[in-house]
Amino acid sequence: MTLIRTPADETEARAVQDDLRTRVVLDEPGPPPGAGLVTGVDVAYDDERGVVVAAAVVLDAATLDVVEETTASGRVAFPYVPGLLAFREIPTVLAALESLEHGPGLVVCDGYGLAHPRRFGLASHLGVLTGLPVIGVAKNPFTFAYDPPGGSRGDASPLVADDGAVVGRALRTQDGVKPVFVSVGHRVSLDNACAHTLALSPDFRIPESTRRADALCRRALREATAG
Template identity: 60%
Template sequence: MTSAVCPETVAEAEAVQDRLRPLVDLVGPGPARPRTIAGLDVAYAERGDRLAAAVTVLDAGTLAVVETAVAVGRAAFPYVPGLFAFRELPALMEALGQLTTAPELLVCDGHGLAHPRRFGLACHLGVLTGLPAIGVGKTPLLGTWEAPAATRGSWSPLRDGTETVGRVLRTRDGVKPVFVSVGHRMDLDNACAQVLALTPRYRLPESTRQADRLCRGALGRLPASDLE
């Protein structure tokens, strides 16, 4: 497990992705009515390499917060395009390990299949935990698309060449869309349905919003000496 989370070189990190990629289940279909959904997000200090990883478990029916966990640490890998997940994985796995509530779906602030190496954070976390996982990105890492219609629920394919790697999904009328891709043990139709269920009021899933608030708050409580 350690080597799959904390490689020391670019070559080792790419080898991890190559080894784990065939384990990704892109068919799913995944839970149609999950009872608990975990949102995962990471906040970075303005200076230095400190970060806070947060997991917020929601009741899928009410979107009320059931449990939260935070792990504060340092970026575990240099910034390398296509390998960004390795910066965050140790802290995210630590936060997930603190939970006493087992989430039935992971919603990552990032990407799954819609990744240059077809193995984004949602894929990596899904394979490591065995849980269904999806990625919901604010911006794309790659691909071409046409703008979906302006109404909530409209979507268009996100394509990389001839391959469909995700969907551009409108979660609010007339508001910028999000970029949804499968991570593990989900199909794309279900992934988009879950995202729409998580966005009754805002553009981003409530799972992401709550996790974002939690990790930013954790960083804000650190003494200034810890942020260097």
């Protein structure tokens, strides 16, 4: 069981990020794409009721068949603050992961790792707390600049911070569709993170891992808040 504590306020949350950020591992390649298990995680909220639901969907990386799926629900315990969203999501995501019987192998978040203003998004936070290899695949580039990649599947361009640091890549997963934004979380290289993202996206812009987790957490939220 991974024990975490919800920060009392924004100042404490940033201090936690500063501490945990020093533990991110960036010099491991990570598991090979197309082998083993891959787990997508995603979160849905009902802010009016203060409810958050997380889903974890384990896929066979070779076939993309679902091996297992779980959900967990909880109370929203931290306010919405850009750059600190992990503190709203981490407890419930951890509960979903810890209830799995398989894997999880590589974890794919619908969010950011190093591509974060403090270089410590959900994917990095989750990786440090669990020790698992984690990547972030986001739908939007947050505040970072990039040149549009070529129009073909597999084309990519750097995601660049204000200080010139490369924090991820804009990656085209399907011909002629908008790119996704891949960043390292923990214990995976950027090259490998992009290779996993392509392997998980044979038919759609969004990887099957998080696409399925998104659908599951939305369904579970509807059930949790029905009536």
